[in-house]
Amino acid sequence: xxxxxxxxxxxxxxxxxxxxxxxxxxxxxxxxxxxxxxxxxxxxxxxxxxxxxxxxxxxxxxxxxxxxxxxxxxxxxxxxxxxxxxxxxxxxxxxxxxxxxxxxxxxxxxxxxxxxxxxxxxxxxxxxxxxxxxxxxxxxxxxxxxxxxxxxxxxxxxxxxxxxxx
Amino acid sequence: xxxxxxxxxxxxxxxxxxxxxxxxxxxxxxxxxxxxxxxxxxxxxxxxxxxxxxxxxxxxxxxxxxxxxxxxxxxxxxxxxxxxxxxxxxxxxxxxxxxxxxxxxxxxxxxxxxxxxxxxxxxxxxxxxxxxx
Numbered sequence: 001x002x003x004x005x006x007x008x009x010x011x012x013x014x015x016x017x018x019x020x021x022x023x024x025x026x027x028x029x030x031x032x033x034x035x036x037x038x039x040x041x042x043x044x045x046x047x048x049x050x051x052x053x054x055x056x057x058x059x060x061x062x063x064x065x066x067x068x069x070x071x072x073x074x075x076x077x078x079x080x081x082x083x084x085x086x087x088x089x090x091x092x093x094x095x096x097x098x099x100x101x102x103x104x105x106x107x108x109x110x111x112x113x114x115x116x117x118x119x120x121x122x123x124x125x126x127x128x129x130x131x132x133x134x135x136x137x138x139x140x141x142x143x144x145x146x147x148x149x150x151x152x153x154x155x156x157x158x159x160x161x162x163x164x165x166x
Numbered sequence: 167x168x169x170x171x172x173x174x175x176x177x178x179x180x181x182x183x184x185x186x187x188x189x190x191x192x193x194x195x196x197x198x199x200x201x202x203x204x205x206x207x208x209x210x211x212x213x214x215x216x217x218x219x220x221x222x223x224x225x226x227x228x229x230x231x232x233x234x235x236x237x238x239x240x241x242x243x244x245x246x247x248x249x250x251x252x253x254x255x256x257x258x259x260x261x262x263x264x265x266x267x268x269x270x271x272x273x274x275x276x277x278x279x280x281x282x283x284x285x286x287x288x289x290x291x292x293x294x295x296x297x298x299x
Contacts, residue, residue, distance in 0.1 A: 027208035028217040053184045056241070064181035065244045066226050070219025074209075089210075091251065092218045098246045 043114035072142035075113030088151035
């Protein structure tokens with residue numbers, strides 16, 4: 001019974017963070033039109049619809065690598081908010097991205113990001129980016145470390161009161 | 167290639183129009199550019215900071231422009247990148263410089279850094295590898 005309550009609390013917490021994330025009123029996350037497919041402690045899966053503004057060519061045949069880097073950085077941030085209970089704010093220490101093949105598709109872009117280890121002050125992340133096509137080609141892989149500042153009244157709470165209707 | 171020609175070349179890349187940076191100087195082995203913050207660049211709405219991915223994309227963008235110009239490669243293929251974030255990049259203008267640290271027949275390595283008010287206090291540094299073949 002106690003375990004069920006704990007699971008419910010956890011689910012409510014993940015739901016609250018996911019909803020705060022989705023309602024961000026301005027900024028890049030809104031531009032990317034990210035949708036949360038799976039918000040879990042063990043990792044997040046996000047979907048980004050194809051957008052010709054993020055391409056290298058006018059024909060819109062290939063995404064610029066930079067947008068995949070931005071996508072990974074965003075997903076790592078969300079993964080940390082989900083995985084660590086009392087994050088007040090965080091800052092990226094460093095970020096590494098490997099471009100595994102040209103991002104040549106108009107399919108939705110999927111990203112998986114996990115916080116695979118966190119200590120009191122640091123979170124370690126890894127992630128993968130692929131296209132939502134039948135063979136799911138992996139286009140990028142990323143790693144990051146974040147500096148974590150713990151405390152009450154985190155960034156997610158503040159954002160929730162900033163957005164429209166928040 | 168002049169600053170104006172480089173800028174025209176950048177204007178043909180949709181993602182560079184999205185970032186909306188300007189090339190300020192183009193020297194033999196370096197490029198200086200600026201990017202004024204818009205809402206769409208923001209990563210942390212609480213403090214109004216540039217998104218780390220936008221800072222990275224800005225530096226990657228000017229690095230690829232430099233490779234393209236100096237080595238006469240139309241589409242340099244990015245292999246990988248590493249970014250160190252040193253300070254928050256707040257509202258206002260972000261400047262960045264890119265320089266080629268080594269270029270061979272198959273690959274080029276570049277270094278970039280970005281700053282706001284004081285060039286000796288960078289907000290981020292980047293290292294990039296491009297495939298030239």
